[in-house]
Amino acid sequence: MLIVQKYGGTSVGTLERIEAVAQRVIKTKNEGHDVAVIVSAMSGVTNQLIEQAEFFTKTPVGREMDVLLSSGERVTSALLAIALNAKGYAAIAFSGRGAGIVTDNFHTKARIVSIDPKSMQEALKQGKIVVVAGFQGISTAGEVTTLGRGGSDLSAVAVAGALNADLCxxxxxxxxxxxxxxRIEPKAKKLD
Structure with a gap:
């Protein structure tokens, strides 16, 4: 069975939480499944990067924001792959580009147009755990793009579809x- 797991920013918010995610991924792998993991940036990192850009201007160029903001997920994916490898589980980190995620050319709110899963499929065939930086891709013009808020969830579902995963x-x-x-609407109600 091929399982895609996506972990949000709070789930990977500290090195200890990344360690806990690694243990959950290892448990899934030990159950005999192939695993592809999509990760968000560590909790607070994206907001911190936005604040740093806004130190210079409240209206930064979209292309440069994509280059900046995509770095958060790449850091998390690399750290998780390092943690898994250190525990004896072969893992490989992919940026959106490395995972074959192609988007349109709209910076900061790009849409996925296709995914070429060959690199991920080859790594899975080799028994590796695939770790993908969510929230990003490469445009048809060859530029780094981001998918906007919630983009890592979108990445997970799209990668699961491209890999014909059994479960996401x-x-x-x-x-x-x-x-x-x-966080936006103080009158939000928690559902049962």
């Missing part, structure tokens, strides 16, 4: 599901 699991560390984003 999306993990997040939150206290529940709300009617809307409680």
């Amino acid at each position: 699991e999306i993990y997040t560390d939150v206290d529940g599901v709300y009617t809307t984003d409680p």
